[in-house]
Amino acid sequence: MTAYPIKHLPAEILPEGGSVTWSVTGNGVVSRLSGGVAAWAVTDAERWRKAAVPAVLAPAAGGRLLTALVAAAYVLLFGLSSASLAWRSGPGEGTDWAGYPVLVLLTALPLWYRYVPVAAVPAALLVAGEAVPALARPGDLDRPATAGWLLVLAACAVAFTGGCARLRARRRQRALALAAAGERRFPLPAGTPESDGRRGHEQVYLGLALCVVAAGILVEGLFGEPTDSGVPYDAVGQQRVALVLLVAGTTFYGRGQLAHRAAWRLHGEPQPALIVGVRAGADGRHWVCADADTRSAPPLIACRPRKSDTRERTRLLGSGSAYGVGNGHHDIDPKHEPFEAVLYGTLAEGDEVVLAYACAEYHHHHEMGRMYATVTTTPLRPDRRHGLGPWEPADGAARQEQRLREGRERMARYREAERDAERRAEERRKNPPPPPPRQPADDSGSHRRRGGCGSGCGSSCGGGCGD
Template sequence: MSKTSIPIPSGSVSEDVPAWLSADAAAWTGARPGPWARPFWSVLALLATVVAAIATEPVPVCSEAAPCGPDWIGMVQMGLAIGLLYWQARLPELALVAAPVLAVIVAWEEFPSAGWASLAANVAVIAALGFGWATAWARLAARQRQRRLVERTARSEHRRVELAKPLTRGAIPISAGLALCAVAVGAIVLGLHAVHADEGQATRATRTEAEVTGRTDMSLRVRTLDGRRITVDAFFPEDYSLGTTVAVLEDEGWRRLAAEPYDAFGWQLLALAGGLPGLSLLTTGLLARRRGAALHHGPVPALRVLERLDHEGMTRVYAVDDAAGSTPLFACTCIPVFPDGDEREELGAETADVHAADDTDDVPITETRLHEAVMLGAPYEGAELASITTGTDGTPMVTRTIGSVRLPGPAKGPAEEASADSAGSAPSLA
């Protein structure tokens, strides 16, 4: 493979744009959070402690003094715990808010009635939440450090990215997120309405004492004091021993146990199924839109770099003095920004051997030479970037990222260039 990079056409960018050298790139790489802040550890800690807390939680017995009604706080607890398993890995902004909320709920709800085993498990849950919060904070702080380092390297050189058409970044996830959140809100409203209707029915019902004479998986057979034998639905029939007395509420064909009010579990499950992905999509879309707007609506740092499109369609970025392209700093998926339809068709024909058609598997990506480029924006985990680079025929081309910026693993960076050269290939990005 030729190691001669394809230059940017003369006049397409100013000559005074600073270069991103390996020394500056090494400082940028070193600003990443430590291995302890990898999402894997916080997710594993939360999953293990939540499972332990569920296993040791005392099971309440339904009674008239403590009826088994809908548990809305429990729904929130479950939703936040499930959501945090994803948010700690992909959305530290959301984890930074959700972790303290869940910790407060756990302490408020679980501590007063917990036994020693359950108390220890819930303390471990709060510790895991604190660890997850610290990792999210470390990752966000690392992004700030990396942005400042890039801005310092770029000095006063900032450029504005011209939009070919209105900004649409994040529109699809925002729309989908709003729709799913609307489903979740509707499920909560309908669940509350069903609970209210059940309470009204119970208020009008006649209370009857009855003896338990038999049980099935989902009901009790009881005999009332006046000799009637009836069957009543039960969520927890195992809680009622044969021969015990239970209270049954009856009202014109409607019947239930006094200790088991209407359980809105179905509506709660629908609320979680819609609310968790809805909130995640909405947050992802808003973050993408904010980052895209910051990239296109204001001056951004500009640095000279080298780029290479690999055989998987990923653009790998290198320091300017890494002429061999041995140590990628990060990777991202980029698409051309076309000013109009005519130029889109023209540039699409020019770069057909680089950007394979989406619906064709037979067109290989053959261009893997290094290209000189000007990177616009500050790279970090999840950043939005643009670049001024060259097509395969040497004509200038503006590209922008789609999807997240992928950073190398903790052991990869410019300092490992020598070992990468001896291996004969570029290190993989995690």
């Protein structure tokens, strides 16, 4: 049994009984759907794409830039500077606890910018509030320390500017998608996987566990007793271990909370809906396009549907005569061209959406297939590079004819195999194989037990057989 996505949506998959009309253009069959669900126009999708942040401030690119700035600042401040004593207040004063929270925030900036931008904005302000007073005391800093604090300020500027730009781009893109979808709202389709009860929970619990462990380590270092010589307790080792745990734990926790809130918003109320195109990549990601017919429409935003979040065969949409030549109800290879789907929810990175589309299911021994509704719930990813090349529309009539021909050939082979099996069974019934010959019984053992010598003479005297 094999299932393939259907190029154009049948009317039965639309909410509230929409209808479908068809028109043929130079590029092939184009669907026109109505019934309250708007199609995402290419011009509207292009405005949505232009509302995104510049590529240099994208999550991945901005995160790499911040990683380089923070790493260079660490080298200058704690490796090359003689004025900085690496988390110590001064000689003999023990571990520096006052500046430790700023170091945690500075280290977390790259990860927070990429995965939790709403937390990166206030963190950048707090770190900058520590860097500015440090630079205001030039007599206490050497050149490496000054350069290090300048890099810290540069990282804060990038994180603050990029974080604000990303949050603003999300609001603009949501507004543009809502305007394209119109004012109508629809309940999620039947069979939609419920993700609001589990999305992000594992990350939240993991983040909390890491933070609790880090807190325990810091408490141990904070209340460490001085040495016998009176030198204050050195808790730099505990601070370093706790730093890694805090950065990882807060990132997991924040990312899980955002995912859970996105799932809760999706399932909590009726959602806008748009007709979009979806194309699958070789790496498992699915890319949302403006539609499934415009070859010049670029992929816009990605998702990675998981098998646990996908429900197949939620509704029977049609079979047999539903596959008319030229009506667009032919299956395609989703890696070669996009297919139509109804997208429920808002369109911005970090949001969660529902994709409803039709699949054709072909059984091995049937010529015709059946169309079923498939529903998947998936978060939207902030990916930019898709790696998808240009595509050409498949000839639906030729593909359908090939599919039917292959089905007839499979059916003929199946029937021929059944007839061969019946003939062989009939031949075995009429000409059963002869029974195997009976083997003579071996009495040598019993003869020995009766005291015979084993030569067959029957004597028990030990020498009557002439041996």
